[in-house]
Amino acid sequence: MFSTIYIEEEVLESERVRKLLDRFPQIPQVVCDRYGEVFNRKSQNFRLQKIAPALILAKKYGNKVLAAPSGYGYNDSKSYYFSHMLNCVYDCRYCFLQGMYSSANYVLFINYEDFEKAIVEKIEENNGGGVYYSGYDCDSLALEPVSNFCSHFLPVFRRYPNAELEIRTKSTQVRCLLDTEVVPNCVIAMSFTTSEAAVQWEHKVPSIGKRLEALHKLQLAGWKVAIRFEPLILGAEGLAPYEALFAQIFSKLDGDRLHSVSSGLFRMPVDFHKRIVKLYPDEELFARPTQTTDGMIALKSTEENTHLMAIEELLLNYISSEKYYRCA
Amino acid sequence: MKHPMPVNIVVAHALEAKALVKMLELERHHASTDFVEYSNSNKLRLLVSGIGKEAIAAGVTYLSEQQASDNGEIRAWLNIGIAGHRDASLGSAWLGNKITDHSSGTSAYPPQLIEGVEVGSVVTVDEPENSYPLNAAYEMEASAFYAEATKYSTAELVQVFKVISDNLENPVSEIDIRRVPGSIAAQSPQLLILIERMSAIAREYNSNQRLPGYFFEICSQIHLTVNQKLQLRRLCQRYKALGLEKELGRVAGRKASDARELIQQLTERIDRISEA
Numbered sequence: 002m003f004s005t006i007y008i009e010e011e012v013l014e015s016e017r018v019r020k021l022l023d024r025f026p027q028i029p030q031v032v033c034d035r036y037g038e039v040f041n042r043k044s045q046n047f048r049l050q051k052i053a054p055a056l057i058l059a060k061k062y063g064n065k066v067l068a069a070p071s072g073y074g075y076n077d078s079k080s081y082y083f084s085h086m087l088n089c090v091y092d093c094r095y096c097f098l099q100g101m102y103s104s105a106n107y108v109l110f111i112n113y114e115d116f117e118k119a120i121v122e123k124i125e126e127n128n129g130g131g132v133y134y135s136g137y138d139c140d141s142l143a144l145e146p147v148s149n150f151c152s153h154f155l156p157v158f159r160r161y162p163n164a165e166l167e168i169r170t171k172s173t174q175v176r177c178l179l180d181t182e183v184v185p186n187c188v189i190a191m192s193f194t195t196s197e198a199a200v201q202w203e204h205k206v207p208s209i210g211k212r213l214e215a216l217h218k219l220q221l222a223g224w225k226v227a228i229r230f231e232p233l234i235l236g237a238e239g240l241a242p243y244e245a246l247f248a249q250i251f252s253k254l255d256g257d258r259l260h261s262v263s264s265g266l267f268r269m270p271v272d273f274h275k276r277i278v279k280l281y282p283d284e285e286l287f288a289r290p291t292q293t294t295d296g297m298i299a300l301k302s303t304e305e306n307t308h309l310m311a312i313e314e315l316l317l318n319y320i321s322s323e324k325y326y327r328c329a
Numbered sequence: 330m331k332h333p334m335p336v337n338i339v340v341a342h343a344l345e346a347k348a349l350v351k352m353l354e355l356e357r358h359h360a361s362t363d364f365v366e367y368s369n370s371n372k373l374r375l376l377v378s379g380i381g382k383e384a385i386a387a388g389v390t391y392l393s394e395q396q397a398s399d400n401g402e403i404r405a406w407l408n409i410g411i412a413g414h415r416d417a418s419l420g421s422a423w424l425g426n427k428i429t430d431h432s433s434g435t436s437a438y439p440p441q442l443i444e445g446v447e448v449g450s451v452v453t454v455d456e457p458e459n460s461y462p463l464n465a466a467y468e469m470e471a472s473a474f475y476a477e478a479t480k481y482s483t484a485e486l487v488q489v490f491k492v493i494s495d496n497l498e499n500p501v502s503e504i505d506i507r508r509v510p511g512s513i514a515a516q517s518p519q520l521l522i523l524i525e526r527m528s529a530i531a532r533e534y535n536s537n538q539r540l541p542g543y544f545f546e547i548c549s550q551i552h553l554t555v556n557q558k559l560q561l562r563r564l565c566q567r568y569k570a571l572g573l574e575k576e577l578g579r580v581a582g583r584k585a586s587d588a589r590e591l592i593q594q595l596t597e598r599i600d601r602i603s604e605a
């Protein structure tokens with residue numbers, strides 16, 4: 002599961018860490034001072050580390066709840082994100098994390114109580130409200146059996162019914178949710194691309210069918226479920242893959258009961274893109290022409306807007322326009 | 330061992346090299362007056378650096394300078410040597426997953442990609458250690474080797490492997506150095522896994538990064554500024570990624586005189602083909 006487990010000396014004796022280490026006695030354990038000694042060092046290579054990622058158990062210092070980038074969310078409420086983990090067990094070729102870090106190891110910040118305190122402070126600052134995203138620098142559910150993220154953070158949001166938690170994921174690890182009483186202000190937002198894109202770029206990610214199955218179970222159990230079509234990458238096949246994807250999704254899920262549906266084009270900071278190109282000079286996606294606006298790079302397409310509108314038109318056959326938003 | 334093995338092995342002492350020369354079918358290679366070197370036809374190199382941090386750093390620098398013209402290909406680096414431990418049995422061995430430099434107190438953590446090899450800590454000391462206070466292999470080169478070799482390769486491909494030659498019951502002063510080659514030879518199953526795997530990763534890395542041959546052909550035909558060379562390099566990668574290497578052949582065959590025009594043509598062509 003992990004090639005090695007690195008543990009910051011400061012957290013070595015914490016109960017959460019001890020329990021976790023007891024579960025993996027066969028994995029080599031290495032004690033370090035600070036996770037920065039192991040993670041994101043300058044001579045490291047993200048692509049190579051994906052061969053055998055390690056787990057790093059650390060304590061998060063500094064700001065734990067940050068303002069979400071503009072255009073990230075679905076309503077006008079103040080929105081924030083928090084990352085109890087860095088990096089992801091999946092390996093999507095379009096993922097910006099490859100350009101953000103030189104290391105593919107997973108960092109799990111185990112001081113959940115400090116995150117909880119920071120979240121509560123922020124909620125109270127917002128008179129009990131605000132939207133809180135988890136899964137910006139990681140996939141929050143994919144490592145759930147190890148992290149027990151849900152069992153800690155869901156009760157926090159249950160106490161604040163006007164604050165909304167969005168868990169962004171591609172994981173089918175939903176047992177923790179199905180075994181818990183529904184938290185009405187928690188949204189499970191699953192990302193999808195077309196099946197062609199998934200096969201080509203979403204390595205190690207559960208199939209579309211399996212993800213839909215997980216969402217279906219959640220919807221039946223009463224959980225709020227949302228769909229994120231991200232990133233939209235337009236190919237030579239035109240609209241047909243999107244028609245097929247929407248038909249597949251809405252034959253399984255009740256569109257009327259979805260919390261929200263959004264779409265977002267492929268884009269990322271120029272510096273991240275440069276680093277990813279160095280890692281994957283042989284990748285077709287990065288060989289496509291690009292255009293840069295305000296430090297963000299996107300695929301160049303003269304027909305982009307026309308395509309996007311055509312995709313939206315298809316989508317709106319299945320859901321009402323009030324549920325839909327475009328990510329900036 | 331038919332594949333190329335882009336691996337540099339560096340040892341401190343000739344006795345550490347002895348078993349490896351036989352195991353890896355290496356031959357003496359008379360390129361340097363400062364170091365004893367061995368190699369084989371598969372690109373595997375073995376260098377005897379001399380004992381201590383300074384000597385091994387110099388050995389790494391020397392090898393990297395020799396290989397600087399390898400078309401940007403990287404090589405894996407492996408330091409193999411003997412070490413002491415308070416109670417590990419003589420002849421036991423491990424790959425270092427934490428290397429602490431005793432004099433500076435800093436530690437480095439070689440990323441661990443290779444399964445099937447024992448792992449453990451290594452401490453690099455400036456003088457031979459007799460009391461082995463930590464649960465680690467004590468030796469005299471690893472920290473300098475790692476710091477130097479990671480300047481020339483990616484950290485995942487820089488590793489140290491230590492074989493225990495002394496412990497509290499068998500102190501360093503009583504080592505029979507004639508047993509060193511035998512101890513290292515006894516580790517051949519682990520060492521062969523390690524070297525094979527490191528060279529496979531380096532080969533794959535180099536293959537992913539490989540530029541089409543046409544890049545070099547075009548460079549030899551047309552004068553390019555440094556910036557134009559970088560642009561051409563990226564264009565060649567794009568053509569390769571899209572399976573269009575042959576298109577470059579047509580350009581390479583032509584007598585294009587103006588580098589700017591050539592780059593513009595190549596850019597327009599690939600943008601047209603690949604735009605969604």
Ligand code: SF4
Pocket residue numbers: 088089090091092093095096097098138139140170171206
């Ligand atoms: S699931 Fe999300 S976070 Fe994980 S690799 Fe894919 S895009 Fe990145």
